[in-house]
Amino acid sequence: MSLLTPARRRFSPRRLAPLAMFEALATPHGVDRYLELVHPMLTVRELRAEVTEVRRNTADSVTLTLRPTRQWKGFEAGQFVQLTVEIDGVRRTRCYSPACSQYRADGRFELTVKAHPEGLVSQYLNAHAAPGLVVGLAQADGVFRLPTPRPDRIVLISGGSGITPVMSMLRTLCEEDYAGEVVFLHYAFTEKHVPYLDELRELDAARDNVRVVLAYTEQSTGGDLHGLFHQKHLTAAAPWHADAETFLCGPPGLMKAITSHYAAHGLAGHLHSEDFAPAPVVPADGDVTGAVTYLRSDVTATNAGETLLEQAEAAGLSPEHGCRMGICFSCTQIKTTGCTQNVRTGEVNSDPDVEIQLCINRAVGDVTLDL
Structure with missing residues (x-):
């Protein structure tokens, strides 16, 4: 058996105990971090895919055919996947919907990515995607699907x-x-x-x-x-x-x-x-204070209690964004100082120099963003 075939092997319960022990020894990186040094498609836990074909049918889009690893469970027409690529040493995740039939016989699937002017990942894929590129992948998700039985x-x-x-x-x-x-x-x-x-x-x-x-x-x-x-x-x-x-x-x-x-x-x-809009932000009484500062843009605005994406847009800025509901990670930026609250989970974060998603976080007092 070659070095490449373990990516398709199915592990029996008998193998799980040694595997768990090896993963414990591999902490904090995990076994897949070591396997990818041999070949990026060798994985135990993580789902990945290799680009096998690239077509550029329009001037502003690229169509990719991907071969996923054995963990792939398929998709239903209309659903989306989260795709992760590494750009300048940073892993970036975006959501794309497969365009092929859900019955594609070879187990591969197709994505067509349009290059958006402010789209870091879409621009990268349109310019650099080539056969052999290995990307991270998440299982298909979403409720935008055809009903069963089919309507007339x-x-x-x-x-x-x-x-x-x-x-x-x-x-x-x-x-x-x-x-x-x-x-x-x-x-x-x-x-x-x-x-x-x-x-x-x-x-x-x-x-x-x-x-x-x-x-x-x-x-x-x-x-x-x-x-x-x-x-x-x-x-x-x-x-x-x-x-x-x-x-x-x-x-x-x-x-x-x-x-x-x-x-x-x-x-x-x-x-x-697909309803790509988060629930309206309802701030707790008395905690809408301070200001939001956008360092690179040299802009400061009074905190309005809305999501940081909405406030940035209201301040005349145009940060990259996609789904507006915390799925695609397009709007991720560095919060250099201040406290933010996730409007979906209620979680509060006051750590400096951390990545946050603008579309699902709001400022609690003064906040500074590297934007």
């Missing part, structure tokens, strides 16, 4: 990088030979910004029950619809949408417009999307 009619709506989870849903339905009606409505700046364009056209032409509708917001020719979302778009794309289940993923403006439309027409129960 389905509308899939996406915008920008939100295409990936609904593309997975479409591919999964096609592999199931789903017989109901499906409309795939995607919003993009122009035709050249549409990932999977050729495949979408092929599915539209090959399947009588699948209709692909492309809406371009900055291109007045080509496509099927033009401009930002309007209720007439839904009427044109899926006139029966009131009798269907709709699955939505896209930028905040699109999500808000469509959510408002469905609510106004009594259809909120038929709309399914």
Whole structure:
């Protein structure tokens, strides 16, 4: 057996006792820290994946095919994974949704990552991802999934990088030979910004029950619809949408417009999307004091009691962020001094020079951020 095959071995209970002893001896690093010195895909506990294929189908996105280690449990169409890459010696974690069918036969999965202007990880992957890159991985999570049994009619709506989870849903339905009606409505700046364009056209032409509708917001020719979302778009794309289940993923403006439309027409129960917004912050009486200082930006603002991400944006700053609910870690920054409270757990942290997530922490008194 070669050095690479242990990554796929399954450990029997008989092996667990020696393994636990070895892990205790390996403390504080753990056995996987030593195994990765032999090969980064050799793991006992940790889930990792190797990039096996890289495609750049649009100017601002990269599509990666990944081969996970044996710990991978698969995913359901619509879910997301946390992917970790090391950039300049620092491990960075972000959330991405697999775009392939959940039934992919080779055990691999596909991610399409759009390069955002302020996106550290997305920019890195678009510029540097190559076959052989090994990344950290977490098991798939999320409740944005197709129901079982499948509804008779389905509308899939996406915008920008939100295409990936609904593309997975479409591919999964096609592999199931789903017989109901499906409309795939995607919003993009122009035709050249549409990932999977050729495949979408092929599915539209090959399947009588699948209709692909492309809406371009900055291109007045080509496509099927033009401009930002309007209720007439839904009427044109899926006139029966009131009798269907709709699955939505896209930028905040699109999500808000469509959510408002469905609510106004009594259809909120038929709309399914990821809710990337934390619960409103309700500070305890009397503890909203002090100021928040942003060192690198040379800005100081009175503490308003909101999350540090909201306060930074209110102060005119644009820190990198993603999910806004503590999942993707995009907004992680160094707190140099002061006390913060996690709005999800209530945990208070007064240690200096620690990383915190701006979207789920608020200031308790004076706080200084390296931002």
